[in-house]
Structures are given as structure tokens and as C-alpha cells.
Amino acid sequence: MNGRPETVGVVRMRNRQVDCTDELVFIRDDQKINDHFYDVQTLETQLDGGFLPSDRGTTEVPPFDSMITVPFEEFKDQILDNQSRFIVSEEEQIQENDLKPTLTSLEHVLANYNLDEKFEDDCFIPSPVLKGTSNLSFGPDLNLILQKIGIKYNNLLKKHQAKNSEAEIQHAKFEILLNKCLQECQPRYEALEKKHNECHHLIAEIDMLRAKCEALSNKCLQECQPKYEALKRILAEETAERKRFYNELIEVRGNIRVFCRCRPLSPEETSKSYNSVVEFDPSKDTELQITCADSSRKIYKFDHVFSPKDDQDTVFTETLPIVKSVMDGFNACIFAYGQTGTGKTFTMEGTPECRGVNYRALEELFRIMKERMALMQYEFSFSMLEVYNEKIRDLLADNSDLNAKKLDIKQSAEGTQEVPGLAEVQVRSIDEVWEMHKSGGRNRSVGSTNANELSSRSHSLVRLMVKGENLVTGERSKSFLWLVDLAGSERAGKIEAEGERLKESQFINKSLSALGDVISALASKNSHIPYRNSKLTHLLQSSLGGDCKTLMFAQISPSLADLGETLCTLNFASRVRGVEHGPARKQSDPADNFKLKQMVEKLRQEEKEVSRLNESLQMMHIKYASRENIFRTLQEKIRESEQACKNYQQKIKDLENQLAEEKKARTHLTATNETSRSFRPPCALSKQRPPLARITNRLPPLAPPHKTEKYSLKNMENACSTINDVTKSFKTKHLGRARRISLSPVVCNISKNRRVSIAATELETLATLSEKHNMNHSSVTTKLSQLRIPRRRSVATFTPFQETPKSKGKCINSFKYPSTSQLQTLWKSRLPNLPSPMQQNHIQSRLPNLPSPLQQNQLFTSGAVNSAQHLNKLCYSIQKRLMLGSPAQGRPSKILESRFNEAALQAKEIVGRFGTAQRVLMKNRRKSIM
Numbered sequence: 041m042n043g044r045p046e047t048v049g050v051v052r053m054r055n056r057q058v059d060c061t062d063e064l065v066f067i068r069d070d071q072k073i074n075d076h077f078y079d080v081q082t083l084e085t086q087l088d089g090g091f092l093p094s095d096r097g098t099t100e101v102p103p104f105d106s107m108i109t110v111p112f113e114e115f116k117d118q119i120l121d122n123q124s125r126f127i128v129s130e131e132e133q134i135q136e137n138d139l140k141p142t143l144t145s146l147e148h149v150l151a152n153y154n155l156d157e158k159f160e161d162d163c164f165i166p167s168p169v170l171k172g173t174s175n176l177s178f179g180p181d182l183n184l185i186l187q188k189i190g191i192k193y194n195n196l197l198k199k200h201q202a203k204n205s206e207a208e209i210q211h212a213k214f215e216i217l218l219n220k221c222l223q224e225c226q227p228r229y230e231a232l233e234k235k236h237n238e239c240h241h242l243i244a245e246i247d248m249l250r251a252k253c254e255a256l257s258n259k260c261l262q263e264c265q266p267k268y269e270a271l272k273r274i275l276a277e278e279t280a281e282r283k284r285f286y287n288e289l290i291e292v293r294g295n296i297r298v299f300c301r302c303r304p305l306s307p308e309e310t311s312k313s314y315n316s317v318v319e320f321d322p323s324k325d326t327e328l329q330i331t332c333a334d335s336s337r338k339i340y341k342f343d344h345v346f347s348p349k350d351d352q353d354t355v356f357t358e359t360l361p362i363v364k365s366v367m368d369g370f371n372a373c374i375f376a377y378g379q380t381g382t383g384k385t386f387t388m389e390g391t392p393e394c395r396g397v398n399y400r401a402l403e404e405l406f407r408i409m410k411e412r413m414a415l416m417q418y419e420f421s422f423s424m425l426e427v428y429n430e431k432i433r434d435l436l437a438d439n440s441d442l443n444a445k446k447l448d449i450k451q452s453a454e455g456t457q458e459v460p461g462l463a464e465v466q467v468r469s470i471d472e473v474w475e476m477h478k479s480g481g482r483n484r485s486v487g488s489t490n491a492n493e494l495s496s497r498s499h500s501l502v503r504l505m506v507k508g509e510n511l512v513t514g515e516r517s518k519s520f521l522w523l524v525d526l527a528g529s530e531r532a533g534k535i536e537a538e539g540e541r542l543k544e545s546q547f548i549n550k551s552l553s554a555l556g557d558v559i560s561a562l563a564s565k566n567s568h569i570p571y572r573n574s575k576l577t578h579l580l581q582s583s584l585g586g587d588c589k590t591l592m593f594a595q596i597s598p599s600l601a602d603l604g605e606t607l608c609t610l611n612f613a614s615r616v617r618g619v620e621h622g623p624a625r626k627q628s629d630p631a632d633n634f635k636l637k638q639m640v641e642k643l644r645q646e647e648k649e650v651s652r653l654n655e656s657l658q659m660m661h662i663k664y665a666s667r668e669n670i671f672r673t674l675q676e677k678i679r680e681s682e683q684a685c686k687n688y689q690q691k692i693k694d695l696e697n698q699l700a701e702e703k704k705a706r707t708h709l710t711a712t713n714e715t716s717r718s719f720r721p722p723c724a725l726s727k728q729r730p731p732l733a734r735i736t737n738r739l740p741p742l743a744p745p746h747k748t749e750k751y752s753l754k755n756m757e758n759a760c761s762t763i764n765d766v767t768k769s770f771k772t773k774h775l776g777r778a779r780r781i782s783l784s785p786v787v788c789n790i791s792k793n794r795r796v797s798i799a800a801t802e803l804e805t806l807a808t809l810s811e812k813h814n815m816n817h818s819s820v821t822t823k824l825s826q827l828r829i830p831r832r833r834s835v836a837t838f839t840p841f842q843e844t845p846k847s848k849g850k851c852i853n854s855f856k857y858p859s860t861s862q863l864q865t866l867w868k869s870r871l872p873n874l875p876s877p878m879q880q881n882h883i884q885s886r887l888p889n890l891p892s893p894l895q896q897n898q899l900f901t902s903g904a905v906n907s908a909q910h911l912n913k914l915c916y917s918i919q920k921r922l923m924l925g926s927p928a929q930g931r932p933s934k935i936l937e938s939r940f941n942e943a944a945l946q947a948k949e950i951v952g953r954f955g956t957a958q959r960v961l962m963k964n965r966r967k968s969i970m
């Protein structure tokens with residue numbers, strides 16, 4: 041085997057073929073070092089910590105050392121890929137000697153390889169090289185090495201086992217310890233668990249309580265919300281009321297108020313022994329006396345007079361109402377006027393120790409803002425400017441910029457004076473605003489004069505814009521507070537001004553003079569107020585004469601040296617006080633104004649609409665009244681008709697009574713006449729009639745002519761046409777041979793080609809007779825003239841409505857009530873000029889409720905037939921009664937008598953009678969007439 045480890049299996053690279061018998065590959069390359077090196081390196085990389093020691097793969101590796109062992113299967117692909125690089129000749133065999141360096145190397149490997157470490161770190165498992173050591177037959181050195189390795193391995197194994205057992209012991213110990221710990225901890229754990237459970241319960245309880253609290257708070261909120269709202273409303277109302285009263289109070293005091301403040305004598309004046317010319321009466325805080333040079337005294341009255349003793353607090357207490365009114369939406373202007381060095385700046389700005397009106401006013405506004413926070417929301421914007429030499433300068437802007445835009449006064453849409461471009465800084469606290477005020481004050485133009493070391497050479501104006509919104513009502517307001525420290529009026533000569541100071545003085549005096557002119561014009565109520573004569577008056581236009589509360593501090597000096605100026609100031613102040621200022625108007629936000637304008641417009645439109653609606657309502661009223669009149673008239677007519685109907689009913693009753701009497705009389709008559717006793721004329725239906733053989737010729741006594749003349753034709757137009765038709769048919773048509781006539785109370789229709797059932801009258805009889813017997817026209821006319829028409833008309837009362845084609849020829853059982861439409865037609869024909877459909881409806885509602893066709897059928901086909909028969913009978917009786925009159929009267933009709941005496945009538949024989957009805961038969965031809 042030439043030292044080749046057969047058992048292990050050697051892969052040899054022969055002719056670039058790979059022979060694999062085991063997982064080991066021995067590769068030798070002693071020819072291509074570089075390639076081999078490269079491949080070894082590659083393989084090493086691929087093996088990733090295989091058997092190659094770390095120092096392998098360097099260029100120093102000798103070519104014969106380049107034997108590597110790799111698990112073949114695992115790296116088969118790589119090896120095959122790289123086999124071209126391992127060129128091993130076929131004849132070459134691995135000699136034992138050749139292996140020596142390898143073994144040395146292995147020894148070196150083993151020596152260097154920290155097996156212990158490996159064992160501990162990686163759980164080292166002996167490699168395949170070592171696995172088969174016992175079977176390997178290497179050379180003695182190699183065997184020795186392998187033995188060593190084996191020993192070392194065994195040692196390691198033992199160590200490992202020892203370590204394992206130790207670990208097991210440790211593990212056991214650990215387990216014992218753990219158990220012990222567990223035993224110890226168990227109660228603690230249980231206690232903790234218990235506590236944990238308790239905590240759980242507590243948490244659940246807390247949750248429950250929280251839910252209860254929430255429910256309660258919600259309930260409270262629900263209950264309190266309306267109360268809160270009501271209280272808020274009351275508060276708002278109270279606030280409004282307070283505002284109103286407050287405003288009224290200020291108005292009563294006057295919207296232009298003038299306070300006079302006298303400064304104390306300065307140390308300089310005292311040193312010069314200048315006496316005070318001003319006297320104050322402590323009991324009268326509105327008066328002061330001036331002792332003039334001629335010892336005369338002048339009394340001046342103002343709204344309040346502050347003596348030199350009065351401090352800043354006292355001054356501000358009196359100023360406060362005006363300041364507060366700004367928060368209520370009123371414009372206010374506070375300005376100090378007076379001679380140079382009289383304390384204008386002291387009153388307005390004060391010193392850090394004695395804050396003046398400006399600071400206190402601003403402080404008060406912020407205080408009120410906080411106080412009303414729940415009800416009102418305020419926004420403050422601060423601006424500061426000065427009028428220096430008739431130029432407006434923004435004191436908050438950087439005035440070093442010479443190209444800065446020149447500021448001017450413009451009138452806004454709301455009529456107020458605005459300075460476009462003027463800085464407006466939103467401020468949220470008194471500190472913030474005062475810082476601004478101070479920085480603005482530093483920009484102010486001041487200079488030293490004889491009268492005042494730090495004299496104001498300009499009019500300083502501080503403007504605070506207050507925007508308020510009522511959180512309850514949503515009402516918004518926008519108002520301004522002007523705090524003006526005027527430049528001092530001075531006599532140029534007195535202060536010895538020259539140059540720039542003189543120019544300043546001239547401008548100051550000019551603007552103050554313009555102020556005086558404005559005040560004079562206002563006091564004398566001139567139509568033209570010269571506001572635009574100076575920038576100062578122009579800026580303060582709305583504060584001096586508009587809707588503003590104005591407060592002027594007339595600052596004076598008590599010194600005799602300043603007496604002249606003091607008198608000037610006092611006179612000016614008195615003039616200002618004389619100005620009648622109209623009531624201040626609450627300033628609303630322009631946006632609100634627009635809304636209000638819109639609302640007014642809408643209101644106007646609505647008013648127009650309302651007036652239009654009112655007009656139409658009046659028209660409707662008139663129409664309604666006229667309709668009501670018509671309705672009343674109709675009601676009246678209906679009532680009359682009802683009354684007439686009642687009368688008819690009464691008459692029907694009377695007739696029924698008469699009929700009953702007549703029946704009695706007839707019974708009496710039949711008792712005397714045997715033949716007539718057996719005779720029963722048909723009542724209504726032809727089927728019920730007795731046979732003709734039983735009808736006798738006995739004629740009942742004729743009824744006297746009926747007196748019911750008042751049943752005029754006019755009242756009975758219902759039957760008019762029917763009667764006329766019947767008459768006509770009798771007149772025009774030849775009746776032919778006598779036919780049996782049915783006595784029926786209801787004449788359905790007198791058909792021309794059918795058996796005629798009619799309620800015969802004298803007229804028809806005569807007409808028939810005249811035709812039959814060729815009576816001349818005059819004699820018939822004579823007979824007709826003797827007939828009483830009303831009776832016939834009475835007959836016609838029971839004439840039914842026009843027969844429908846369907847009902848034609850049907851017997852009385854098929855009689856139908858007139859339909860509603862028929863009745864309506866009839867009613868309409870009776871009331872041809874109905875005023876309106878409404879009236880017609882009213883009448884229609886009064887029409888009888890007629891049974892439906894179905895009901896009618898039921899009525900006549902069921903037990904109601906008897907009722908119908910009764911009705912027919914009743915109708916028949918009434919008809920007969922109307923026609924023939926009551927027999928009870930016992931007066932035979934002359935007409936009928938005479939008629940029966942005639943030859944024509946004698947030619948017939950009476951075959952039967954019923955009451956006054958007669959059944960007759962012609963002697964030659966049978967004919968039934970009535």
C-alpha cells in the first residue's frame with residue numbers, strides 16, 4: 041500500500057478522476073503550488089473550520105504538506121469542481137516518508153490545538169481521522185501520535201465524563217436546592233397568590249366603583265347641566281344688567297369727564313419760595329380755588345379734583361369705571377393735558393414705585409379678563425405711537441429705518457380712524473404689555489427744557505384693542521382704549537426754546553390749539569368740528585366727539601410762577617367739561633355688524649312677506665264672510681224646506697186619518713149593501729185582485745170635491761211632466777177596446793203598447809170618452825174646465841221617476857227606488873241656481889240615504905215585500921184620497937154626477953168599487969177606467 045491508509049480509503053486524483061471509497065479525501069499536489077494553495081484556501085474557507093490549522097493557507101506552506109483531509113461526501117461537489125487543480129500522477133504513491141512531514145504537522149496541530157478548550161466550548165467530537173485510529177496502520181510515529189491522541193482523547197473523555205458526573209451532581213444539588221427553595225417559597229407564593237387574588241377583587245371593586253362614579257357623575261351632569269345652563273344664563277343676564285347700570289352711571293356722570301390734578305411744589309419751587317396759588321377744600325373734592333395775582337379768587341369745578349396729597353391709587357380709583365367700560369365694549373380715551381412739567385407723564389405712566397394710569401389700567405383689564413374667563417373670551421392687541429412735529433411715528437417699530445413707510449390716518453368703513461401699517465402686537469399678560477410699553481417709551485421723543493429736564497416733546501398715544509366674545513350668547517365686541525400723554529403746552533419764551541426745541545414747541549402748541557378749537561366747536565355745538573386741523577385731533581376724533589367715554593386730566597402746577605398757564609389749563613378744562621357728549625355707544629365687531637345688517641335685511645323681507653300674508657288673510661276673511669252669508673242663506677232655505685216637508689208629513693197624517701174614517705164609513709155602507717159587501721177591489725197587486733165576476737156594479741157614494749186647493753202645481757213640479765205626459769198620451773192615443781185597469785198607487789210607466797195601469801183622473805177619463813164618443817172639443821173643454829186640477833196634481837205626487845229601459849214592463853215588485861243621481865238631478869232642477877259646489881255638497885248631504893240596488897232587491901224579495909205592499913197600500917190610499925176626497929164629507933161631486941148623467945157614461949156599467957174608486961165596464965166593450 042506504500043504507506044497509504046487503505047482502510048480509511050484514499051481518494052486519489054488520477055487522471056482527473058475521483059476515486060472515492062470513504063469519506064476521507066487525501067489530496068496531494070506537489071506540482072502546482074499556487075493552484076494548490078489557492079484550492080486549499082478555497083477549501084479551507086468552504087470547510088469552515090475543518091482540520092486544517094489556522095496557519096495553513098499561507099504561501100509558506102511547502103508543497104508536500106499540502107495534504108488535506110475532507111469528508112468527501114460533504115464536499116464532493118467542491119472537490120469535483122476543483123479536481124482539475126489537483127493534478128496527481130497515476131504512478132505516484134504516498135510514501136511513508138512523505139507522510140512524515142504530515143505527521144509532524146498533525147502533531148503540531150494536536151499540540152497547538154487546545155482540545156480542552158474545544159471540548160468545553162464546542163463539545164468536541166473526535167474527527168473521522170481519529171475515529172479509525174485503532175485500525176489505522178500508520179508508521180510508528182504516526183501510531184505513536186495516534187496513541188497519544190487516543191490517550192489524550194481518553195483523558196479528555198474521562199474528564200468529560202467526570203465533568204458530566206460533576207454536572208449531574210451539580211444538577212442534583214441544584215434540584216435539591218430548587219426543591220428547598222420551592223418548599224420555602226411555596227407559602228410565600230401562595231400568600232402572594234392570595235394577595236394577588238385580593239388585588240384582583242379590589243381591582244374589580246375599584247372598576248365597579250369607578251363605573252358607579254361615572255354613572256353618578258353622568259347623572260349629576262345631566263341633572264346639573266340644565267341648572268348650570270340656567271345659572272349661566274342668569275349670570276349673563278346679570279352681567280348685561282350690571283353693564284347697563286354701570287354705563288348708565290357713567291352716562292349720568294357724563295361721557296366727558298374732567299379731573300383736575302395739581303402736583304406738589306417741586307423742591308426747586310420751594311427753594312425759590314414760590315407760594316401755592318391753588319387751594320383745596322377737603323370737603324369738596326370737585327372744587328378748587330385759584331388765588332390770582334390781584335388776590336381775586338377763582339373757583340373751578342370739575343368732576344374730581346386731586347390735590348398734591350392724592351396719590352396714584354386715589355387717582356386710579358376714580359379712573360377705574362371708564363377703564364372697566366372698555367371690557368364691556370365701549371371705547372374709552374384717557375388723556376392728560378397741561379403745562380410742561382405739571383405731571384402729565386407722572387399721572388399717565390408714573391414711576392416704577394408709583395405706577396400711573398397706564399399700567400394700572402392695563403393691569404385691571406387683564407384682571408377682568410381672568411375674572412370673566414368662564415363667560416367671556418378676550419383678545420388684546422397693543423399699539424403705541426407718537427405724534428411728533430405733526431408726524432405719526434410707530435413706537436413699536438424700528439424707527440432707525442429711514443425708508444420706513446410714512447404713517448397716516450385713514451377712516452375705516454366703520455367710521456373710526458385707523459393708522460394703516462401701525463404695529464399691533466397681541467399681548468397676553470401685563471408683563472408682556474408693560475415690556476412693550478417700556479420699549480415704546482424708550483423710542484419716544486423727549487428732550488430737556490428749562491421747565492422739565494425730561495420733557496415730552498411729542499404726544500404719546502397708547503392704544504389697546506380689546507376683542508371680546510361672550511361664550512354664552514356668542515356676542516362679540518371690539519373696543520379701544522386710548523391712553524394719551526400729551527406734550528406740554530408751553531411758552532416758547534418762558535422755556536427759552538430755540539432751534540429744534542422751538543420748532544417742537546410750535547408744533548406742540550399748534551396741535552394743542554387745534555385740540556382747543558375742537559373742544560370749543562364741540563362745546564358750542566358747531567356743525568363743523570375741525571378734527572383734521574392736526575394729527576392729534578384727527579386721531580382722537582372718535583374719542584372726543586364720537587361714541588366714546590372720555591376722561592381728561594387737567595394737570596396744573598400750584599406755583600405762583602405758573603399761574604398764567606394754570607389759568608389757561610383750567611379754562612380749557614372747563615370748556616372741555618362743558619362739551620355735551622352724547623351717550624356712548626357699545627361697539628360691536630364689524631363682522632357682527634355685517635351679520636346684523638343681513639338680519640335687518642332679512643327682517644325687512646319677512647315683514648314684507650307678513651304684510652302680504654296679512655292682506656291675503658284679510659281677503660280670505662272677506663271671502664269667508666261672504667261665503668258664510670251664502671251658507672246661512674242656504675241653511676235658511678233648507679230649514680224652510682224642512683218645515684215644508686214637515687207640513688207635508690202632517691198633511692199626510694191628516695189624510696191617513698181621514699182615510700181611516702172613510703174606511704169606517706165604507707164598512708157602514710157595505711153593511712147595507714149585500715153585493716158590495718162581497719166586493720173587494722184590488723189593493724195593489726193584480727194577483728191579489730178578486731175575480732171579475734165578484735165585482736159588483738155598485739157605485740160607492742162619491743166623495744165631495746177636495747179642499748186641498750193649496751197643493752198647487754207650482755209646489756208639485758215633481759209630477760208635472762208625468763201628468764202632462766200621461767194626459768197627452770191619453771189625448772193623443774186611441775185607447776182601443778176597454779181593458780182591465782189595475783189600481784196601483786205607483787204608476788210605473790204608462791206604456792203605449794202594454795197594459796196601462798194608471799191612477800185615472802177625470803181628465804183622462806173625459807179625454808178618453810171624448811175620443812171614444814166623438815165628443816166635440818168644446819164640450820170636452822167645458823168638462824175639463826170644471827175639473828179640479830189640484831187633485832190630479834196630488835195624484836201626480838206619487839208618480840214614480842222615469843222608468844229605466846231595464847225596468848220597463850216589470851211588475852210592482854220590481855219597483856226600484858230612484859237612484860241618488862236621479863234625486864240629485866231632481867234637486868238640481870228644483871234649485872237651478874245653486875251658488876257654488878259647496879252649497880250643492882251641503883244639499884247633497886241632506887239627501888236621503890237611499891238603499892243600494894242590492895239592498896233594494898233584498899227589500900223586495902224578502903220579508904220586506906210586505907212592507908212594500910203596505911207602503912203601496914198607503915200610497916194608494918193617499919192617492920185615492922187626494923183624487924176623490926173624503927167620503928166622510930158625504931157630498932157627492934156634482935161634476936161626477938153630471939158626468940154620470942151623460943149618455944156616454946150611461947153606456948157603461950159599474951162593475952165594482954172600492955171606497956170611492958170605481959170599476960166600470962162598458963156595456964158593449966169591457967174597459968176599466970177610474
Ligand SMILES: Nc1ncnc2c1ncn2[C@@H]1O[C@H](COP(=O)(O)OP(=O)(O)OP(=O)(O)O)[C@@H](O)[C@H]1O
Binds near residue numbers: 304348378494
Ligand atoms: N403728583 C405728583 N407727585 C409727585 N411728583 C410729581 C407729581 N406730578 C409730577 N411730579 C413730578 O414732576 C416732575 C415733572 O413731571 P412730568 O414729567 O410728569 O411732567 P410732564 O407734564 O409730563 O412734563 P412734559 O410735558 O414736559 O413731559 C416729575 O419729576 C414728576 O416726578
